[in-house]
Amino acid sequence: MPRDRGIAVSGVSKRFGDTVVVDDVTLGADAGSLTYLLGPNGAGKTTVLRMIAGLTAPDAGTITVEGRSLRAIPQLGRAIGFGLNPFAHHPKHTARRHLKWQARLAGVPADEADRVLELVGLAPVAGRLTGRFSYGMLQRLGIATALLGDPRSVVLDEPANGLDVEGTLWLRELFATLTGQGKTLLVASHSLSEVEITAHRIIIMGKGRVLTDASRDDVLALGSGPRRLESAYLEITRTSVDYVAGGSAR
Numbered sequence: 001m002p003r004d005r006g007i008a009v010s011g012v013s014k015r016f017g018d019t020v021v022v023d024d025v026t027l028g029a030d031a032g033s034l035t036y037l038l039g040p041n042g043a044g045k046t047t048v049l050r051m052i053a054g055l056t057a058p059d060a061g062t063i064t065v066e067g068r069s070l071r072a073i074p075q076l077g078r079a080i081g082f083g084l085n086p087f088a089h090h091p092k093h094t095a096r097r098h099l100k101w102q103a104r105l106a107g108v109p110a111d112e113a114d115r116v117l118e119l120v121g122l123a124p125v126a127g128r129l130t131g132r133f134s135y136g137m138l139q140r141l142g143i144a145t146a147l148l149g150d151p152r153s154v155v156l157d158e159p160a161n162g163l164d165v166e167g168t169l170w171l172r173e174l175f176a177t178l179t180g181q182g183k184t185l186l187v188a189s190h191s192l193s194e195v196e197i198t199a200h201r202i203i204i205m206g207k208g209r210v211l212t213d214a215s216r217d218d219v220l221a222l223g224s225g226p227r228r229l230e231s232a233y234l235e236i237t238r239t240s241v242d243y244v245a246g247g248s249a250r
C-alpha cells in the first residue's frame, strides 16, 4: 500500500552564509503516525521544521503537505499546526488572549482558543498572564497553539522539554489520540526514552543530512543492551557530532 504522506520534504537544502546547514534532505511523516526527528545539537532539525512552516525559505528542493506544495496552500496554519517556540508569546497577555490572537493569525475561529485550552489542561489558568507561566505551562501553551483549528498535521519542536512526569504522560496520551484520529505528527526531540516508547518512525539527522529514516523497530534493532534506542542513536550519530558541550565526551 502506498504511504499516506502528510508532510513530504524532498531534496531540500539551506545555507546560512557559507555554511550549509541542511544538505539535500528528503524526509517525511505519514498520516496516522508519530514521526520523530532526532539528531545532535545543530544537526538542522529546527531549520527543517521552520522550512515546513514557511518561516525559512529553502534554497533548493520541495515541500508538500498532503500532496500540495506549500506555495499552493493559502492558509498553511489551517493545514498544519506548529509549535516551534514556547517563548513566542507576549508576557503581558493572558493565555486566552494569546490563543485568540494565534487563532486569528491561523485563520481559525477565535472560540478555538477555549477548546484547545481545555485540551491541554490550561483552562483553569486561561486568564493568567503568560509571563507568569512556568516552562511546562508554556510548552502546553505552545502545543495548544499547534492544535488551533484541529489541523490534520502537527509539527512540534521539543515539546517534552520542561514537562513534569504527569505532563509527559499527558503528552504521550495526546499523541496517541491524535495519531488515532489519523493525524500526521512530526516532532523534533532529544527525549530518547520517550521516543523509544511512543515513536512509529524515527528519522535521525546529523550535520544537515538524514542519517537514518526507519521504523522504530528497525532503528531499535540497530541497538543493544537495556537502552536500545540510546545505543543505536549513539552508533548512528558517532561520526556526526562536531560540538560536544564540555569537550570531547566520546
Ligand SMILES: Nc1ncnc2c1ncn2[C@@H]1O[C@H](COP(=O)(O)OP(=O)(O)OP(=O)(O)O)[C@@H](O)[C@H]1O
Residues within 6 Å of the ligand: 016, 021, 039, 040, 041, 042, 043, 044, 045, 046, 047, 048
Ligand atoms: N538564522 C540563522 N542564521 C545563521 N545560522 C543559523 C540560523 N539558524 C540556524 N543556524 C545554524 O544552523 C545550524 C542548524 O541549526 P538548527 O537549529 O536547525 O539545529 P537543531 O538540529 O535544531 O539543533 P538543536 O538540537 O540544538 O535544537 C546550526 O549550526 C545553527 O547555528
